[in-house]
Amino acid sequence: MLSYRHAFHAGNHADVLKHAVLIQLLKYLNQKETPYMVIDTHAGAGVYALDGDYAAKNAEFETGIGKLWERKDLPSALADYVQLVKALNPSGKMRYYPGSPYCADSLLREQDRLRLFELHPSDSKVLADNFRKLEAHAAEQGKRSTTRGKRVMIARDNGFAAMKGLLPPPSRRGLVLIDPPYEDKTDYRSVADAVADGLKRFATGVYAIWYPVLNRMEMRQMPERLKKLPSNGWLNVTLSISSPSPDGFGLRSSGMFIHNPPWTLEPMLRELMPYLVSVLGEDAGAGFTLESGQGAPVSRRVANDA
Numbered sequence: 001m002l003s004y005r006h007a008f009h010a011g012n013h014a015d016v017l018k019h020a021v022l023i024q025l026l027k028y029l030n031q032k033e034t035p036y037m038v039i040d041t042h043a044g045a046g047v048y049a050l051d052g053d054y055a056a057k058n059a060e061f062e063t064g065i066g067k068l069w070e071r072k073d074l075p076s077a078l079a080d081y082v083q084l085v086k087a088l089n090p091s092g093k094m095r096y097y098p099g100s101p102y103c104a105d106s107l108l109r110e111q112d113r114l115r116l117f118e119l120h121p122s123d124s125k126v127l128a129d130n131f132r133k134l135e136a137h138a139a140e141q142g143k144r145s146t147t148r149g150k151r152v153m154i155a156r157d158n159g160f161a162a163m164k165g166l167l168p169p170p171s172r173r174g175l176v177l178i179d180p181p182y183e184d185k186t187d188y189r190s191v192a193d194a195v196a197d198g199l200k201r202f203a204t205g206v207y208a209i210w211y212p213v214l215n216r217m218e219m220r221q222m223p224e225r226l227k228k229l230p231s232n233g234w235l236n237v238t239l240s241i242s243s244p245s246p247d248g249f250g251l252r253s254s255g256m257f258i259h260n261p262p263w264t265l266e267p268m269l270r271e272l273m274p275y276l277v278s279v280l281g282e283d284a285g286a287g288f289t290l291e292s293g294q295g296a297p298v299s300r301r302v303a304n305d306a
Contacts, residue, residue, distance in 0.1 A: 010048035011061030011085075011097040013280050014254035016068065017239045018179065018210045019103050020081040020272065021256045021265070025175055025206055026107040027080070028262040035111035036173035038104045039166055041159025041194070042180045043116040045126040046101040050094060061097060063241060067279055069094055075275050077268050100177055101127065105134065105152065114152045115166055117159035124156040160194045168202035175206040182211065188218035192225045195259060199229055206260045207231075213238055213253035223257055227293060231259040236291040237269050239276055243285025252285070266292055 009015070029036050050061050059066075068074065068082050084106055088096045098106070101116050108114055116131075118124040131154060155162065163176060176198055180187045188211075195207050211222060223236055240253035258265065273288040280286070 009060050009251070010099070011050060011065040012251070013064040013239060013241045013276075014210070014212070014251060015097070016064040016081070016276065016280070017237070017254060017256060019084075019098070019100065020078055021237070021258070021269075022100060022103055022177065022208060023080050023084060023107065024077050024265060024268055025208060025258070025262065026104060028264060029173065029175060029206075030107065030109065032173070033111075034173055035109075035113065035171045036175065037113040037115060037166065037169035037171070038108065038174065039115045039117075039159075039163050039176045040100050040104065041117055041163055041176070041178045043101045043118040043123075043127055043154075043159075044099045044179075045118075045123045046099050046116075046130040047088070048097045048099060050097055061094070063280065063282075065097065066094065071279065075271050077272050078275065100179065101131070102134075104177075105131075108151075110151070113150065113169070115162075116152070116154045117157045117162045118154075119156060119158050121156065124154075128154050160190050163194065164197060164201065167198055167205065169205075172202075172204065174202065175208065177208050177210075179210040182219075185216065185218045188216075188222040192222055192229075195226060196229055199231055199259065203231070204260060206258065206262075209257040211255050211257065212251055213240065213255055214251075215244070223255070226257050226259070229259065231294070233261065233292065233294045234259050235261045235266055235269070236289070237273065238289045239273065239280070240285060240287050241277075241280045242282040261292075266290070 065085055068078065074082060084103060085098060088098050088102065101114070104114055116127060118127050131152060178191055178194060180191065182188065191209055195209065198205065198207060209226065211219065213219065227234060235258045236255060238253060238255035242252050244252055269290055273290060277286050277288055
């Protein structure tokens with residue numbers, strides 16, 4: 001079972017996978033001057049205190065960013081991710097962890113747009129407060145503003161519904177990050193429905209979906225449905241740090257499914273995933289899967305088969 005409030009899980013192995021992939025997607029989009037839009041359907045609080053009551057309760061960050069903090073042998077994609085987290089912790093002590101909104105804001109340029117949606121009342125308020133603090137800090141440093149103007153917009157809203165009105169973005173370039181809590185099993189169907197609708201409205205957009213790998217029929221069905229949607233291709237990558245626990249509790253494995261991935265992403269993952277398994281893995285159940293295809297799987301690699 002998965003009881004999900006992201007502050008409890010900030011910086012864990014699932015965040016490592018999600019944010020490392022997100023950063024590489026944004027870096028690829030930055031290669032062209034044409035502006036783009038990032039839509040985060042379930043933005044959370046934006047930044048998390050690792051010494052706060054939520055994150056410190058289970059200290060899940062120790063299964064993720066904590067194991068990478070002092071490493072000197074990071075693959076380049078993982079080095080980009082760790083460097084971004086360290087930039088949020090200039091003292092060198094690991095106190096804060098950036099959620100997806102902070103990661104995106106750190107990489108977006110002045111001409112790009114960030115649209116953040118969070119329905120949870122507490123997280124929505126904290127998200128807005130965090131971005132006001134980022135704006136104030138940027139002003140003190142003489143840098144560009146964040147929330148001021150049209151660059152960043154934050155709304156307490158259902159991201160599944162809100163994304164429809166933003167697609168396609170004016171520049172016809174964009175990334176949609178879908179990362180619901182999956183506490184309600186209908187979230188799995190809602191994700192697949194949202195991506196199907198999004199691809200109809202904006203066929204060339206990049207759609208990145210994070211999901212927990214759990215023993216649920218709905219979870220198993222969602223990636224299979226996503227594979228059948230029409231696009232220019234897809235990637236599906238999962239990371240497991242250990243065997244499932246006997247009681248079924250705890251998150252041991254998660255995945256990222258990407259529609260219309262850049263061509264650079266698969267070779268990057270082939271380098272990254274074995275490293276993550278070796279560093280974050282806790283027992284013989286640790287491993288990864290990496291699939292790619294267009295309408296149906298055309299290749300598959302499982303770490304333990306190598």
